[in-house]
Amino acid sequence: AQSVTQLDSHVSVSEGTPVLLRCNYSSSYSPSLFWYVQHPNKGLQLLLKYTSAATLVKGINGFEAEFKKSETSFHLTKPSAHMSDAAEYFCVVRSGPSNTGKLIFGQGTTLQVKP
């Protein structure tokens, strides 16, 4: 079965400092992995996705994530946080190899950015 664990429920950084949001996954198959962002009172937006191509994936707004099979990790990073990055972030794994599009979400990490 597929699952994801986000290792921090809350991360606080200062504006201009690096961001690291950690995610470990479990999958019986070669996984497809995603990061989604949810700003307050908004729907979810796709930041980036890994689908077995390059292991370093670049997304929108300067975010990137690296797929590490040996560590079963897919951590999200950004070199310099901006106030507008404050939001909830979800690590997501595709549920199995069939093309139903079913996704399994992690519990979420709230990113706080301090001025």
Next chain:
Amino acid sequence: NAGVTQTPKFRVLKTGQSMTLLCAQDMNHEYMYWYRQDPGMGLRLIHYSVGEGTTAKGEVPDGYNVSRLKKQNFLLGLESAAPSQTSVYFCASSLDGTPTYEQYFGPGTRLTVT
């Protein structure tokens, strides 16, 4: 191009009442999904549809029914609301179920059952 829209945005129900949430998309997507979001639990899939006239159960389907009579609409019904169904409900759609195509999410419906 409005994307994915949800109606209503907020609703308060009494226990035992029924209601229908409407999701509409104008992107000609085949696949549609209903999720619920509860604090500390991420999003969980309730039901989904892989095309007009089809529906399937997700992770937490009990207490909900769905219908996909038109390709652009996906309805989520609560026949007899319970306080445990207090949640934020999100609809999503995608062109198909492969990871090539992302899911686009609506703005959510906040439902409170008293």
